[in-house]
Amino acid sequence: MIRCKLVIPRDSINEAPRLVKRILVIEDDEQTRRMLAEMMRRAGYEVLEAPDGRVGVQLFRAETVDLVITDILMPEKDGLETIRDLKRESPDVKIIAISGGGRTGLLDFLPVARQLGAARTFAKPTDRRELLSAVAEELSV
């Protein structure tokens, strides 16, 4: 059920105002990514999925995205870099960062993510209701 609407030309989307909001999920853990995508779909959103920051940024450039949910520790391009690049390209982008904690157990990345411009940050495992309400709030602003 992975639907990546890479094929739709950018113009056609811009012409017709979209009713359904689109969320880009960047997460390297496949099961977690699938679950997050499924959670968002069931909540009525369209979802794009990317396995790391590099693909995520590419998708973001190619597609119209209303909100980004990104993990922090990822190969290729990690979440902090991704947030920085996305914010540089479109300062208004709404980003929610989710982290399973630093691998060292000593350094916490979420404050840095906030500093870089993430609107909300959550620690994994995140409560579904909290996450969904944060998504809804960010999208309604």
Add this chain to the structure above:
Amino acid sequence: MAPAGPGTARGTDGPADTLGPAGTGLAVGTVVIAAGLLSFGASRILGAEGAATILVAAALAGVSASWVASHRSSRKTASRSAEFLRLADGLDTGVCLLGADERWIWVNRKLAAFLGVSREELIGQSPFGFLDDDNRTILREAIERKRLGDYSSYELAVTTGAGRRRVLRITPVPLVGEALGLGASMTIVNDADAAGDDARTTAPEHLLRAILDNAPDGALIIENRRIVLANHRMAELGGYTLEELAERDPFEFIHPVDHGLVEDACDTRGSGAIRRSTWEFRAKRKDGTTGWLRDFVVPISWHGREATLHFCVDISRQREESERRDARERRWRALFDHAPTMLLALDAGGRLEEASRRWYRTIGRERDEALGQPITQFLDEASARLWNERVLPDLESGRSVDAVRCRVAGRDGAVVEVRLSATREPPSGGCDGGFLVALESIGEHERLEAQGRHAQRLEALGTLAGGIAHDFNNILFAILGYADMALEQAPEDGSLRTDLEEILQAARRARELVNQIVTFARDDDGEARPLDPRPIVRESLKLLRATAPATIRLHEDVDSELPTIIAHPAALHQVLVNLFTNAIEAMDEQGDLTVTLRALETHEGPAVLFAIEDTGRGIAEEIRPRIFEPYFTTRPVGAGSGLGLTVVQGIVEELGGSISVSSTPDKGTRFEIVLPAMRPSTATPPSRDEQAGDKVTGRGEHVLLVDDERALIEMLSTMLRSAGYTVEAHTDPRQALTSFRRTPGRFDVVITDQTMPELTGDMLAREILAIRPDVPIVLCTGFSEKVDEERARELGIGGFLMKPFAMKDLTSLIDSLNRKHATGLSS
């Protein structure tokens, strides 16, 4: 009549007693005789009969000597001994064996005839009974002389059974048996009237030769530095033929080093007595090698001239073995004395029997004045009590004691902190047993080193836990997310719904557990708290001094009065280290780094200013606005993360402070951080211990750890052990209770979880306190459990921790409880 039990002694008229001392069992009897035989070879020869007697006996001596050494119960030897008795019985010279109680063990027929009393009557009797007072004194003096090694002959007048008075010439024999502790001595008795010079010259040489040739030991006669007679065995010992020995100077066969010894031993001039009867020397074998011989020397008369008769045994093996043993002993002794640990051997009463040098150095006393003193005398009062009340009972019930912390009262009133380990030495052989104790001093240096290692281990564990937690959180996220979504679709009633709720419940539990482990491993609670910034600045500078190039000068300018700030010590440390690193890097190994700490008044209230100033190359104006950006770096790729200043800014802002920078290219850079001070109303200055953020390290205290969550208990015990505690862990509280009941004195602290099936933590605590009311207990509870701190205190539980807690919280709590406990003990 009651039947005699198996243990009842036989009547005094039983056969065992009527046999008399000489017959009390073959074993004892033969040993005594063997000893006699052995020494017989070393007896003095007085006349022809005497010479024959002695040589017959000497021929048997070797057999018996080796028998004593290795074949105590040999049948062959027993029969040889019997043969000796038969031979001795046939002699025309009196021979007797005298026991340590100065009663006869055995006498031959001739002596019995001299005394005119039957042999059976003599055995068990004292020779003193045949003497008048004067002669008793002579015998008494002779026995005394013999004890001092003087075996010279003397004469005694005896009154025989028939009332006749006879003079006997007595020759005591130097007895190896005495040395072996067998307690018999041998005496040759001759009728003084019958002994004459004419008898001495008639020694039948062919008889001597025949006997010597049959002797199992080497034998030779030396006269005037010339070998006049040698047996086959003697030749064999050195690998020679008899011809090669005949008429040769014995010194040719003796190692030059031992020549003096031999000259001394063979010198019979003047007195006619030898100086030594037994001695050992090195002899040259024909193949050029050297072996050790033990020589029994007897001065004899050879064709009317003075000569010496030698019986030689090859003792090379024993010598080598004893040399090896000595070397081993020396090695152990050196190890013992040079060990950095103090090693003590105590007797069963806890008194000092032996100790390594370090011990005497530590207590500042000489060995002689310390030996025999009870160990408690060298401990301070509380430790002496600990020894008596806890250590000793443990040791006596067969358990070893490991790394218990004690204080030794050292030189000049100094107190030395030590870790004491001890074990009981069970009685064995003739030893009563005792205790073996090792004391390891916990010097300041060692303590710091241990702390450093502890910190490293914690960091490694923290990394591990963090890594596991990261992956685990992903997995749990998936489980929780899917289960939650499924739950939304599940019908209102039915088992699907309850099943999913169970999954969610389990996943939440796992989340709690991961959270606990991560928090625990983080080594601090991650929360900001009131602290004095000075120790942290000082510590960071210390670290910098150790790592920065020596060409960079460090300056410290700190206000003496500073308000307390609210910060997280590790985070503040990180801020300083990041800024220091940048400053050092900017200075290219030359320059000054100044750290300033000032109390400050801002419009928001009191604050503390941290200024870090370097004399480096400065920051170009155009890049200055970007320095706090993540991944912005002026360093080459791979040389830095570009996150250093981002992290600094993040931390400072989290603490409610601000950071600013001013810089002049080629002149230097100054970073200023302002952190708000704590409001005076809420200010409670932290204790020194807390503010230093030091890692409290265990000193071998025994911890009883109880938690039904296996993953957590494994983590906890690993970390407690690495922090220096001795841990006994249980997942079943009932087992923990059983263990405590068995040895209540063993534990220094009990740490228990509250929520456990079968027995909750408070119930366990109550049971334990009923057994030992003074034991410190730490109760760990989750957030919403029924036992709170107040309730715990009511139960008499000294320590209370809310989960999740950090390792540091736990160790400092244990430390403070133990300190309280120790104060209670010593007061």
